[in-house]
Amino acid sequence: MNTKAIVLFGHGARDVRWREPFDRLASLWKAQHPSTPVELAFLELMEPNLEQAIASQVAAGATEVVVVPVFFGQGGHLRNDFPVLLSACREKFPGVTLSATPAVGDDLAVLQAIIDFGARAL
């Protein structure tokens, strides 16, 4: 059986309160998509890192993991660091199908929600 999991991958920050929206994302996901396990992962300064998050999903039985970069822009982190990390995870977990979506900032509906938020603030 193919068991899919999702990893929401963010930048990370020194201030622990920075992760609040990420924790909310994980809660929303769990409430709305309970059959697909979700895990947060961070590029730096916060844990778990990508490999740890994927390892945890694999240990729980995932055979396919989709990584969603919760970044606005495709800058150096996503163009350079992220492919290296993902490639290392593919080597580490050869039996698992790992894929990644574009950054959430590439999604028109996400951008539209930001526009609508700004419009409500006026």
Added chain:
Amino acid sequence: MNTKAIVLFGHGARDVRWREPFDRLASLWKAQHPSTPVELAFLELMEPNLEQAIASQVAAGATEVVVVPVFFGQGGHLRNDFPVLLSACREKFPGVTLSATPAVGDDLAVLQAIIDFGARAL
């Protein structure tokens, strides 16, 4: 007459392609809210900075500027750096009403759009 403008304030990055979603945000705003001028501004590594963006709106006639932090989390940048910048701008432009919204990552509709993006990727 009270003339309102909006500034979409992002982190900035070395890779110029990082700003693509910000440019799209500005285009969407212009298309959907043409009566409210919009300007991008960046904390670091990209221009204009916050003061330059506000100066440009003030020069164009804005008497009120709403700054929308296009950040996911309220970390050190928004809790420490941003209030200092905003306060410096208030001193620099005493005749202008400057306000700021919470980070866009605090908005449930933005988070929901991210969840929906992830769900479509599965």
